[in-house]
Amino acid sequence: MSTIASADAGIAKVTAGQPSGRPDPTPRFRLSVNLKQSGIYIAFGLIILLFAVLTDGALLQPQNISNIIVQNSYILILAIGMILIIIAGHIDLSVGSVVAVTGAISAVLMVNLDLPWPLALVITLVAGGLIGAWQGFWVAYFGIPAFIVTLAGMLLFRALTMTVLGNQGIGPFPDPIRTLSNGFTSGYLGNVGLGPLGGADLFSLLVGAVAVAGLVMAQWRTRLARLGYQQNVDPFPIFLAKILAAGVIIMAVVVQLARFKNLPWVLVLLAGLVLGYSLLTNRVVFGRQIYAIGGNLQAAVLSGVKVKQVLFWIFVNMGVLAALAGVIFAGRLNQAGPTAGNSFELDAIAAAFIGGAAVQGGVGKVVGAITGGLIMGVINNGMSLIGAPSERTMLVKGIVLLAAVAFDIWTKRRAGR
Amino acid sequence: MTDDILRMRGITKTFPGVKALQDVNLSVRRGEIHAICGENGAGKSTLMKVLSGVYPHGSYEGEITFDGRPCAFSNIRQSEHRGIVIIHQELMLCQQLSIAENIYLGNEQASRWLIDWNRTNHAAAGLMERVGLRENPVIPVGDLGVGKQQLVEIAKALSKQVKLLILDEPTAALNDEDSAHLLDLVRGLREDGITSVIISHKLNEVAAIADSISILRDGRMIETLDMATDQVTEDRIIAGMVGRDLEHRFPPHESTIGEEVFRVEDWTVHSPTQLDRVVVSGVNLRLRRGEIVGLAGLMGAGRTELAMSLFGRTYGANISGRVYVNGRQVQIKTVRDAIDHGIAYATEDRKRYGLNLIEDIKRNVSAANLSKLARRGWVNDHEEFRVADSFRGSMNIKAPSVLSPTGKLSGGNQQKVVLSKWIFTNPDVLILDEPTRGIDIGAKFEIYTIINRLADEGKAVLVISSELPELLGLCDRIYALSEGRITGEVPREDATQERLMQYMMKGQDELR
Incomplete structure (x- = not known):
């Protein structure tokens, strides 16, 4: 605006004594932001490399990659719900117990009552939502800290599980549920030879190729749109290198999976959830309001964000996702047990924080939480492959969690100067 | 020569970009009630914070002499040790602790390592009687009204052997009865030889109780009036507080007023x-x-x-x-x-209530009207960027890009982001x-x-x-x-x- 510009010039002599010539903070800051944002992925890469070397490559064998995904799927699903709650500045300690109780509910419906599995699944997810609504009510509308509400929930829903199940498990689950948790896409299109790598499932490879193509398309369109709005974008070679790297990694994982038993169904489910929730947090008004609440609650209230509603619904969402994880976990073990989901909440919370969420809220990404969960999964898996006792695995995970949060606070302190 | 308990000479205190106090001199006579008047932001509270060591020695220029000896306080404890106690406008009491615990907080009555509760409560009762607070010393402070809490603060000051009591807006939150009681109490302390400095906006109270009045304006000491010798009226005080130095600090403007x-x-x-x-x-x-x-x-x-x-x-x-x-x-x-x-409302405290400091300019600008940028719930983040960038231009927000976090901006630029946010709601x-x-x-x-x-x-x-x-x-x-x-x-x-x-x-x- 020219009026302001001239006004600015008119008072230049007044402000001459002020520190107007302060150094531009941009370059250093941009570097630390990049370090902060990509640090987690670099760490993930290094951890994979470390264990690949320590296990003589066993970590990256087709079956092992498949195992890591299937064994951690329920934690990753929980981590998606948890990251939303942590971004809003809250916590949910009850998810392990909710996994147990929803697993038990699904077992009663599918095994004892013999309901058709799709109906039983829907009822279980609704039950999870109601559990979330119960907790969301106390947190959002009654104002009890989520720590307390969900600590109570942890006890309540564990007690409920034990009441439903008595002291024994219920099983076995119907085949479709077991396939969802444990099974793989079947070779609809047969195998193709990959030279020295042997045969691989063509369908899986095609899905991988479509995923990569979709990624390239999406990135390219974003780039064009940004250019159209005259925003800064990466130089083309760097853009190309990033896309290429992402594509190669995705295809490498898919090829290994295709060489084993095709794509795990939970991977397909997870991919859908990650995509959906990433869009939710980045592009949907509701998702963006979660960040506003966690970043500055008062400012969000005074900007017209309906804070109570948003909080309520992210707890409902957590309940539904915990129910999904509950069904998958029970299906994987082929029975719902009274101790199912013990300490899952800690793994999900750790995944979120390792993945770059801030303790004060307002910061975090779905992809970060997934990466955090996978870091823990790779550590678990790698440590067991090299025959380390479980106490040592726990020790390493504890140190990684502490280091990740220390790094987060350190970068923030540097940026805050 | 008058007997001054306190002399502050040439006090200058600078905050980044602002001179809060400039070459301020203040003398307070022993045993008087000295009022300090001035508009909001004139520097009254800053001066008292310099005196009580909230701003440590070295963070300001000038000299302070108290009770004949120079002062170089680096924290409140040291000033309290010399007998200077400040009672802030927002009372600093722990609502859940008892009256006696609050009075002796940080000064616990202990024999060896264990607190002697009998001694604590007994001594507290004595101090409470002195300030005219008739309550049981073991009840929580939160159960008292604001007026009585103020008395607890004064009792706490007395427990520290106070020589100079500073009261910052002591009656702002009190009703008439409590105010009158408080002012009587301050007069009573004067009889006991305790000097008081009162910061107050209520000029009728000041005129009734003070022995001298010092007037601050824009960080400068304008004058000190002696109630006994000068002809002091409220209008006289106001004239001193307001001054007459309106400069051309405002852009010329003619409003076209409609319906x-x-x-x-x-x-x-x-x-x-x-x-x-x-x-x-x-x-x-x-x-x-x-x-x-x-x-x-x-x-x-x-x-x-x-x-x-x-x-x-x-x-x-x-x-x-x-x-x-x-x-x-x-x-x-x-x-x-x-x-x-x-209707739009830009808050008084932009950091606490106005901005999400960890987010960038773009997301702060859109925060109050995100749905305008969204179609069926989907936010068009390119359009969001464009909107924010156009505000960056039209409001002259000095930042490298709208992706800069608002926490890194100067106060003026933060305020422009807040205004952009509200202007965007049209x-x-x-x-x-x-x-x-x-x-x-x-x-x-x-x-x-x-x-x-x-x-x-x-x-x-x-x-x-x-x-x-x-x-x-x-x-x-x-x-x-x-x-x-x-x-x-x-x-x-x-x-x-x-x-x-x-x-x-x-x-x-x-x-x-």
């Missing part, structure tokens, strides 16, 4: 914590298109409370009254309602609470220019400010608020600082 757009009738608000306390009482306001209207009032007059209660009832309880937007009566129950009816009425607080002169000029531009676009702007020159330089019409009531309405032509100050202060007596 009425916002009207408030008989607006009454009670305190949410003390339901029987009326914070805003029977306020009537009207704003017209293209008009810049000021709201003047001292701290605690209810300015922010009025604004926030109007803005979606974000403050207050038992709110009554009527609001009309464009001639139609509207019910505004939530912030969303307020925004939807074209309001008819903007309520700006202390829009230039804590920002430098250059940025102030830019904010004034933006406010003028908003008025030219046909919006009604209500500016709340503690700085009277700002209201006089900016506004077409100014309301004065005192103790929750509108005590005056002055058009630009007739407005002077003296006149406004009289409305802002004298209204208090006339209302009773």
